[in-house]
Amino acid sequence: MPVFEAVVNSIHAIEEKGNLAERGQITVRVERDGQKKLDLDQKGPEPITAFTIIDNGCGFDNVNFQSFETLDSDHKVAKGCRGVGRLLWLKAFDLVEINSTFCESGSKSANRYFRFDENKGVYSARLDSSGEKATGTTVRLIGFGKNYQRAVPKTALSIANQLLEHCLWYFVRPEGAPEIVVQDGDELIRLYQLYDSYMHETARSELVKIQGEDFEVTHIKYRASATKKHQIAFCADGRMVKEENIHGKIPGLYARLKDDAGEFVYACYVSSSYLDQRVRSERTAFDLAEDLGELFDESELSLKAIRKKILECAQNFLHDVLQRNISAGENRIDSFISSKAPRFRPIKRYVPREKLVVDPEISDKDLELHLHEHWYELERELVREGHEVMSPKAYDYTNDYQPRLQAYLQKAEDIKKSDLANYVSHRKVIIDLLQKSIERGTDGKYAREEMIHELIMPMRTSSDEILLDSCNLWLVDERMAFHHYLASDKTIKSMPITESDSTKEPDILGVRVFDNPILVNDQDSFPLASITIVEIKRPMRNDMKEGEDKDPIDQTLSYLERVREGKVTTKSGRPIPGSKDVPGYCYVLCDLTESMRRRCRRANLRITYDGMGYFGYNEPSHAYIEVISFDQLVNASRERNKAFFDRLGLPTN
Numbered sequence: 001m002p003v004f005e006a007v008v009n010s011i012h013a014i015e016e017k018g019n020l021a022e023r024g025q026i027t028v029r030v031e032r033d034g035q036k037k038l039d040l041d042q043k044g045p046e047p048i049t050a051f052t053i054i055d056n057g058c059g060f061d062n063v064n065f066q067s068f069e070t071l072d073s074d075h076k077v078a079k080g081c082r083g084v085g086r087l088l089w090l091k092a093f094d095l096v097e098i099n100s101t102f103c104e105s106g107s108k109s110a111n112r113y114f115r116f117d118e119n120k121g122v123y124s125a126r127l128d129s130s131g132e133k134a135t136g137t138t139v140r141l142i143g144f145g146k147n148y149q150r151a152v153p154k155t156a157l158s159i160a161n162q163l164l165e166h167c168l169w170y171f172v173r174p175e176g177a178p179e180i181v182v183q184d185g186d187e188l189i190r191l192y193q194l195y196d197s198y199m200h201e202t203a204r205s206e207l208v209k210i211q212g213e214d215f216e217v218t219h220i221k222y223r224a225s226a227t228k229k230h231q232i233a234f235c236a237d238g239r240m241v242k243e244e245n246i247h248g249k250i251p252g253l254y255a256r257l258k259d260d261a262g263e264f265v266y267a268c269y270v271s272s273s274y275l276d277q278r279v280r281s282e283r284t285a286f287d288l289a290e291d292l293g294e295l296f297d298e299s300e301l302s303l304k305a306i307r308k309k310i311l312e313c314a315q316n317f318l319h320d321v322l323q324r325n326i327s328a329g330e331n332r333i334d335s336f337i338s339s340k341a342p343r344f345r346p347i348k349r350y351v352p353r354e355k356l357v358v359d360p361e362i363s364d365k366d367l368e369l370h371l372h373e374h375w376y377e378l379e380r381e382l383v384r385e386g387h388e389v390m391s392p393k394a395y396d397y398t399n400d401y402q403p404r405l406q407a408y409l410q411k412a413e414d415i416k417k418s419d420l421a422n423y424v425s426h427r428k429v430i431i432d433l434l435q436k437s438i439e440r441g442t443d444g445k446y447a448r449e450e451m452i453h454e455l456i457m458p459m460r461t462s463s464d465e466i467l468l469d470s471c472n473l474w475l476v477d478e479r480m481a482f483h484h485y486l487a488s489d490k491t492i493k494s495m496p497i498t499e500s501d502s503t504k505e506p507d508i509l510g511v512r513v514f515d516n517p518i519l520v521n522d523q524d525s526f527p528l529a530s531i532t533i534v535e536i537k538r539p540m541r542n543d544m545k546e547g548e549d550k551d552p553i554d555q556t557l558s559y560l561e562r563v564r565e566g567k568v569t570t571k572s573g574r575p576i577p578g579s580k581d582v583p584g585y586c587y588v589l590c591d592l593t594e595s596m597r598r599r600c601r602r603a604n605l606r607i608t609y610d611g612m613g614y615f616g617y618n619e620p621s622h623a624y625i626e627v628i629s630f631d632q633l634v635n636a637s638r639e640r641n642k643a644f645f646d647r648l649g650l651p652t653n
Contacts, residue, residue, distance in 0.1 A: 029052040179191075254329075427644075456534070591630055
C-alpha cells in the first residue's frame with residue numbers, strides 16, 4: 001500500500017501538470033540488498049530494501065509542500081486525497097527522501113529536497129534554484145521493515161501484476177493512465193503492455209440509478225490469472241477503495257469464465273459522487289452501513305443495496321457465459337445423481353433451480369455435501385409441513401386442504417423412496433468392495449480374511465455397540481438382520497447369551513429369540529430361538545484338514561456345541577427352554593479350493609446347482625450348514641439386488 005500510494009500521488013501530479021494525454025512517465029524502481037548476492041545459500045531474489053518512485057509531474061511546489069506538512073490537508077480533496085496517505089509510508093519504511101523540481105507561476109524552476117521520518121517529521125528541507133526545465137519528483141522509500149520484506153512479492157513481475165490490479169481503474173477510465181514502468185535491475189516491465197496482454201476485450205461502461213443516485217459501472221473481462229478473482233471494486237475520487245470477491249455470488253459465476261475468445265476473470269468497477277462523499281480518510285472503506293434493514297431500505301442507501309444492484313448488472317453483462325456454466329453444472333448434478341447418488345433424485349423436483357447451481361468442476365465430495373445440505377432442509381420442511389397438514393385447524397377444512405394434503409403425501413413418498421435408493425446404492429458399493437477384496441493384488445497376494453470380515457461386520461464389536469447400519473449381514477443372509485444379539489470376533493465367554501467358559505472366538509455369532517425379537521417374525525412355526533455362526537477364511541486358502549483347527553465346518557459346529565452346553569439365554573439372562581436343541585445355521589465363507597471341497601464331501605454336503613457352494617443338514621448337531629464360495633457370495637448378492645440396481649440405473653457389471 002505505501003508503494004501504491006506513492007504511485008497514485010505521481011498519477012495525480014501528472015494530472016495536475018496536464019501532461020496525462022501525452023502519457024506522463026512513472027518509474028517504480030526496486031532496490032535490493034546487493035550483499036546477499038555473495039551468499040551462495042541465498043535462494044530466489046535478494047531481499048527488497050527500498051523503492052524509488054520517479055515521475056514527471058508538477059513537482060512539490062510551495063502549495064503542495066505546505067499541504068504535505070499539514071496533517072489532514074484538504075488541498076487535493078477533489079482527487080480523493082485526505083492528507084494522511086504519506087503516513088502509510090512510515091508504517092513500512094524507516095525514512096522517506098523526496099527530491100523534486102517544480103516551476104512556480106511566472107518564476108524559474110526550483111529544486112526542493114527534504115526528508116521525512118516518524119521521529120522528526122519533515123526535516124533537512126532545502127530549496128535551491130534549478131537549471132532543469134523538466135519538472136518531476138523522486139520519492140525514495142528507504143529501510144524496508146524486515147517483516148514486510150518477508151511477506152511481500154519478491155519478483156518484478158509479481159510486483160507489477162499487483163500494482164496493475166491496484167491501479168487498473170486508471171487504465172480503464174476514459175482519461176487513461178500515465179506510462180508506468182517497474183524496473184528491477186536490468187528488467188523493465190511496462191504496465192500498459194501488461195494491461196494489453198491481460199485485457200480480454202475493451203471495457204464496457206453503463207450508468208445505473210440506485211434510489212435516485214447515479215453509479216457508473218465498468219465491466220472488465222480480464223485474462224485468466226492465478227491471482228485475480230472475480231470481484232467488484234468500489235472506487236471513490238478516482239481511486240479503488242474496496243474490493244469484494246464475488247466468486248459464487250451470482251449463479252454460474254465459478255472459477256474462470258469462458259467465451260468464444262477464451263478464458264477470463266470478471267471485474268466490475270463502481271464509481272459515484274455518492275461514494276466520493278462517503279469514503280473514509282484512509283481510503284480503505286466507506287462510511288456506509290452494510291445493511292439498514294427493511295425499514296430504511298427505501299430512504300437511505302446501504303452497501304447491501306448497492307451491491308445487490310451491481311450484481312444484477314454483472315449478471316446481465318455475463319448472461320450468455322453464465323448460462324453455459326449453469327447448464328454444465330446441471331449436467332454435472334444429473335450425472336452424479338444417476339451414477340453415484342440416486343437418493344438425491346427428488347431434490348431436482350422440490351428444490352428451486354437457482355439453489356442447485358454448482359461449479360461444473362466441483363468434486364464428488366463437495367457436490368454430495370452441497371446436495372446433502374438441501375436434502376436436510378427438504379426433510380426439515382417435510383416435518384414442518386407434516387405437523388401442519390396432519391393436525392389441521394377447524395378453518396383448514398376448506399376446498400384447498402385436500403390438494404395440500406395430497407401434495408404433502410406425494411413429497412413424503414418421494415423422500416422415502418429416495419431413502420430406499422440411498423440404501424440400495426450403498427449395497428452396490430459394498431458388493432463392489434467385496435469383489436475387489438477377493439481379487440489378487442498387484443503383489444500377487446490375496447487379502448486377509450479381516451478385510452472381508454470388516455465389510456460384513458466390524459471386528460471385536462457386538463450389536464450392543466454398533467448400529468445395524470454399520471453391518472452388511474445381508475451379504476450372507478438377509479435374515480441375519482433379524483437377530484436378538486450379534487457378536488463379531490469376541491470370545492464365547494464374553495457373550496451375555498450363554499454361560500459357556502469357552503475362550504474361542506467365532507468370526508460372527510448371532511442369536512435370534514422369537515419371544516423378544518427385534519423385528520416381528522411372521523412364521524409362528526419356528527422354534528423359540530436359533531443360533532447363527534459365520535466363519536470366514538482367507539481367499540484361496542488351501543490347507544483345510546480334519547480337526548477343529550483346520551476344518552472350518554467342524555469349527556462352526558464346535559462353536560455351536562459350546563454355546564449350547566453353556567445354556568442359551570436371552571441378553572438379560574433369562575433361560576431359553578430346550579437350549580441344547582436350539583437349531584443352528586452355520587455359514588462358511590471361503591474359496592472352494594481342493595482341500596475345502598474334500599472337507600465338504602467328508603461332511604456329506606451337497607454341491608449347489610451352480611457348483612459354487614455346498615449345503616446340507618447335520619442331524620446330530622441340529623444344524624443347517626452352507627459353504628459359500630466368495631464368487632457365489634458376490635454373484636448371489638448382485639442377483640438379489642439386481643432388480644433394485646436396474647430400477648435406479650446403477651451399473652451391475
